[in-house]
Amino acid sequence: MRHIISLLMENEAGALSRVAGLFSARGYNIESLNVAPTEDPTLSRMTLVTIGSDEVIEQIKKQLNKLIEVVKIIDLTEGDHIERELMLVKVKAIGDGRDEIKRLTDIFRGSIIDVTDKSYTIELTGTSSKLDAFLQSIGQGIILETIRTGASGLGRGDRMLKL
Amino acid sequence: MTEELTGAEITIRCLQEEGVEYIFGYPGGAVLFIYDELFKQDKVKHILVRHEQAALHAADGYARSSHKVGVALVTSGPGVTNAVTGIATAYMDSIPLVIISGQVPTAAIGQDAFQEVDTVGITRPCVKHNFLVKDITELATTIKKAFFIASSGRPGPVLVDIPKDVTQQKAHFSYPDSIRMRSYNPVINGNTKQIKKAAELILSAKRPMFYSGGGVILDNAAGVLTELVELLDYPCTNTLMGLGGFPATDKHFVGMLGMHGTYEANMSMQYCDVLIAVGARFDDRVIGNPKHFYSEDRKIIHIDIDPSSISKRVKVDIPIVGGVSQVLKELIKLIKASKEKTDAIALKEWWKQINLWRERDCLKYDRSSRVIKPQMVIEKLYAITKGDAFITSDVGQHQMWAAQFYPFDKPRRWINSGGLGTMGFGLPSAMGVQFANPSSTVACITGEASIQMCIQELSTCKQYQLPLKIINLNNRYMGMVRQWQEFFHGNRYSESYMDALPDFVKLAESYGHVGMKIEKPSDIEGALKDALKLKKRLVFLDFITDQTENVFPMVPGGKGLSEMILV
Numbered sequence: 001m002r003h004i005i006s007l008l009m010e011n012e013a014g015a016l017s018r019v020a021g022l023f024s025a026r027g028y029n030i031e032s033l034n035v036a037p038t039e040d041p042t043l044s045r046m047t048l049v050t051i052g053s054d055e056v057i058e059q060i061k062k063q064l065n066k067l068i069e070v071v072k073i074i075d076l077t078e079g080d081h082i083e084r085e086l087m088l089v090k091v092k093a094i095g096d097g098r099d100e101i102k103r104l105t106d107i108f109r110g111s112i113i114d115v116t117d118k119s120y121t122i123e124l125t126g127t128s129s130k131l132d133a134f135l136q137s138i139g140q141g142i143i144l145e146t147i148r149t150g151a152s153g154l155g156r157g158d159r160m161l162k163l
Numbered sequence: 164m165t166e167e168l169t170g171a172e173i174t175i176r177c178l179q180e181e182g183v184e185y186i187f188g189y190p191g192g193a194v195l196f197i198y199d200e201l202f203k204q205d206k207v208k209h210i211l212v213r214h215e216q217a218a219l220h221a222a223d224g225y226a227r228s229s230h231k232v233g234v235a236l237v238t239s240g241p242g243v244t245n246a247v248t249g250i251a252t253a254y255m256d257s258i259p260l261v262i263i264s265g266q267v268p269t270a271a272i273g274q275d276a277f278q279e280v281d282t283v284g285i286t287r288p289c290v291k292h293n294f295l296v297k298d299i300t301e302l303a304t305t306i307k308k309a310f311f312i313a314s315s316g317r318p319g320p321v322l323v324d325i326p327k328d329v330t331q332q333k334a335h336f337s338y339p340d341s342i343r344m345r346s347y348n349p350v351i352n353g354n355t356k357q358i359k360k361a362a363e364l365i366l367s368a369k370r371p372m373f374y375s376g377g378g379v380i381l382d383n384a385a386g387v388l389t390e391l392v393e394l395l396d397y398p399c400t401n402t403l404m405g406l407g408g409f410p411a412t413d414k415h416f417v418g419m420l421g422m423h424g425t426y427e428a429n430m431s432m433q434y435c436d437v438l439i440a441v442g443a444r445f446d447d448r449v450i451g452n453p454k455h456f457y458s459e460d461r462k463i464i465h466i467d468i469d470p471s472s473i474s475k476r477v478k479v480d481i482p483i484v485g486g487v488s489q490v491l492k493e494l495i496k497l498i499k500a501s502k503e504k505t506d507a508i509a510l511k512e513w514w515k516q517i518n519l520w521r522e523r524d525c526l527k528y529d530r531s532s533r534v535i536k537p538q539m540v541i542e543k544l545y546a547i548t549k550g551d552a553f554i555t556s557d558v559g560q561h562q563m564w565a566a567q568f569y570p571f572d573k574p575r576r577w578i579n580s581g582g583l584g585t586m587g588f589g590l591p592s593a594m595g596v597q598f599a600n601p602s603s604t605v606a607c608i609t610g611e612a613s614i615q616m617c618i619q620e621l622s623t624c625k626q627y628q629l630p631l632k633i634i635n636l637n638n639r640y641m642g643m644v645r646q647w648q649e650f651f652h653g654n655r656y657s658e659s660y661m662d663a664l665p666d667f668v669k670l671a672e673s674y675g676h677v678g679m680k681i682e683k684p685s686d687i688e689g690a691l692k693d694a695l696k697l698k699k700r701l702v703f704l705d706f707i708t709d710q711t712e713n714v715f716p717m718v719p720g721g722k723g724l725s726e727m728i729l730v
Contacts, residue, residue, distance in 0.1 A: 062471035071346040
């Protein structure tokens with residue numbers, strides 16, 4: 001099953017490579033990973049998307065907790081949560097296609113943030129599966145470039161990852 | 164205002180503050196300022212090894228036998244890469260070490276400078292934690308953290324990488340008394356509810372079994388474990404790392420378990436109905452194929468300080484995260500206070516079954532052989548040292564025979580590389596053991612293949628006059644490799660033959676030690692006695708043993724515990 005694991009870690013050099021190293025050394029999957037400092041500059045918050053059986057996920061969480069720089073972790077998918085990912089897609093946009101792409105972007109509540117005579121760059125946020133759906137709708141043929149941040153998320157309401 | 168010291172001075176002052184007696188190391192460019200400070204003081208004694216791997220093993224042997232943190236000092240680049248095997252060895256067996264490594268100056272980092280490696284990167288997967296100190300004002304706190312992390316929770320090696328310019332810069336020195344880290348708080352006390360549930364399950368068992376590992380030794384829990392087992396009259400087995408955690412000559416002890424464990428230990432493990440795992444981690448050499456292990460129904464209680472060791476390979480019913488010593492004490496209290504008693508009738512039946520398994524006499528070997536049987540050498544060593552020596556070993560057949568034929572009654576007497584299986588560990592770790600226990604007998608049981616992996620340390624032994632007794636079980640083969648090739652590779656002894664061996668007697672003599680060559684079974688006892696009489700000399704005893712002897716019982720790789728090959 002797909003899990004979104006969010007962690008608070010000391011904002012120190014090398015902390016990221018400890019997490020990445022753990023996943024490769026133990027053969028765990030990483031679907032996506034992102035990290036940035038929080039409102040407290042001594043802490044970074046990382047979001048990891050991984051896939052594994054319940055046993056594997058349990059081990060991943062224990063192993064992450066064991067890393068000295070990891071302060072706290074939460075498995076967002078274990079409870080109510082909000083998930084968002086940002087994607088930028090550059091597509092071929094010529095002739096009649098331009099209108100069609102604009103319409104599709106509106107349906108998905110995206111926005112076109114760069115326009116040339118041959119291309120559009122679309123910005124889209126949503127759950128990872130919504131972004132997948134958008135890519136599928138727009139069709140492989142016209143996609144020039146894609147970049148995705150990987151999922152981020154927060155627990156809903158009182159569910160928080162805080163010191 | 165506190166005094167201002169250089170980074171090198173701070174480093175040594177920190178070691179002094181920590182009460183470090185010995186530091187095992189080898190100098191080089193990046194650590195010259197630290198060595199200069201070592202020279203100017205005499206509180207911390209430096210032991211010069213002949214190869215950095217040995218520095219780590221010596222610090223490791225020192226730590227294992229003394230329950231103190233072992234400390235090593237190496238230079239940048241090759242100093243560190245040579246040390247990696249030793250660091251990984253300590254990591255796999257959870258041994259508390261602090262390693263100080265030199266690094267090229269901060270400005271040169273990343274420039275492919277002379278003797279530069281990414282030390283933090285290279286060692287990251289085999290340390291509990293590591294640090295690169297770029298700011299002199301953080302040096303003292305970092306060293307404090309290193310000692311704290313290494314020795315608390317599940318222990319392990321911690322490396323502190325110090326660039327050369329940082330050892331020259333100056334800063335005010337004050338050593339923190341204690342350290343708090345928001346991201347690191349190991350759990351010591353087990354969950355009370357879980358311990359209560361465990362006590363109930365333990366008392367309800369019909370076929371109980373204690374299975375204890377290195378965690379019992381590391382947490383100094385041998386005494387409490389023994390008390391609990393005897394209180395209950397239950398059987399107990401130890402892993403290779405756990406030997407000495409329960410007295411081997413006690414009637415409740417069924418021997419070591421695992422790949423080369425006793426028949427009775429493995430059968431009891433397989434057929435028990437309640438298993439109490441204490442500071443052990445169900446590794447592949449211990450339970451064999453987990454599927455086969457699952458084929459019998461049993462309830463498992465697992466006590467361990469490291470949550471990630473629990474339900475990793477085997478799913479357990481009652482996990483208890485905490486220091487084993489603390490948890491066992493709680494269990495004793497609860498069991499003593501409980502109205503429930505153990506099931507005496509079922510227990511009697513269980514012991515009857517275990518004694519039947521014992522009758523299989525799985526460790527028998529040909530005692531009337533005309534060539535030296537390696538098992539006999541160890542049995543005689545046990546008799547002559549009255550079971551009270553510190554024994555280190557290398558890796559292979561001799562290691563298994565030592566574990567089987569030298570019953571350890573006390574913890575911290577059996578020093579071996581169980582997890583990583585590092586050949587070359589025996590001699591340097593014995594040096595560390597001897598430094599920690601200067602008046603004790605320290606013997607290194609080894610083979611002619613393993614000993615050659617760190618043989619240069621005979622020179623260190625000469626320099627510090629370490630009176631080790633090296634028991635070389637010389638069968639002219641990499642014995643364990645040969646055994647596997649015999650069993651599983653159609654007797655094709657591919658590259659497992661030790662050709663062109665040195666004359667070990669002359670070799671020992673050339674380093675200024677005593678050498679002996681023993682070829683007849685009738686000479687074993689006399690030679691050992693003579694060697695042990697030489698209290699101030701290192702004696703290298705080269706026993707020419709049976710080339711074809713195998714270690715039994717054996718659970719072949721991928722098989723289950725009850726599928727042993729027996730003699």
